[in-house]
Amino acid sequence: MSKEIIKFNNVCKTYVTMEGETEALRNINLSIREGEFIAILGPSGCGKTTILSLLAGLISPTSGSITIWNKEVKSTSQNVGYMLQHDYLLNWRTIKQNIMLGLEILKQNTKENRDYALELLNEMNLLPFQNYYAHQLSGGMRQRVALVRTLAIKPYILLLDEPFSALDYTTRLRLEDLVSETLRKRNKTAILVTHDIAEAISMADRIIIMATSPGRIKREIEVPPPLRDPLPFSSRKVPEFQKYFQLIWREMNENENESIQK
């Protein structure tokens, strides 16, 4: 059993604005092991992005704590890479210039690190496009570039906030395999936020199902080895896949009309 890398200890988050208070997360307890791939599933507004932003050190909890390797998260760090639905590539820069951006900002633009970024670009089948400008690429290609840029700074933990949701179905399936393969090869710990049950089952080792108002963990489901071991596309064809899909579907639809007293 590998070591624990991330821990949420009774984390609560309430946003306070002019309009009032929103209890985004209540009593989140979660422990994640090194190399584990977690998917977070839940309705809109249940606090999925809040969980990632807390882990990234972009916001602080109202109470409770988040630790990475037993150290409390207090600010952003190079250990955590964050990839969003929108790719935020700079259109006036070439692909190569885009993937080196993080290294430049961190002043780690060494030959070794640049070579590593190009190696990742090659794995994403994009090396021939390195001198293209970002605006010349399709959505799927852009997300692959964004992933390379995120991985180029060698984070141990990767946060993926619905990174495939704007892509067409075929591109999405291809990217799921490519991303899984790349992260497994490097034993990255990943947390994927998604609305897509099939994507969660096919990509993750464990699925966290959340409920809303207030955002909380409703259930955790371990994905069994026959579904976990193959790459996502093959995993979708394993007989157990449908069973897990039904189970999670029921669990999520129970959430629909349910809300606990605040």
Ligand code: ADP
């Ligand atoms: P999800 O990603 O699951 O859709 P979020 O984490 O974005 O959910 O939001 C959880 C709740 O907190 C929602 O009710 C949302 O409106 C609220 N919220 C998120 N960010 C802020 C913010 N910066 N200020 C005030 N309320 C926020």
Ligand code: MG
């Ligand atoms: Mg969100």
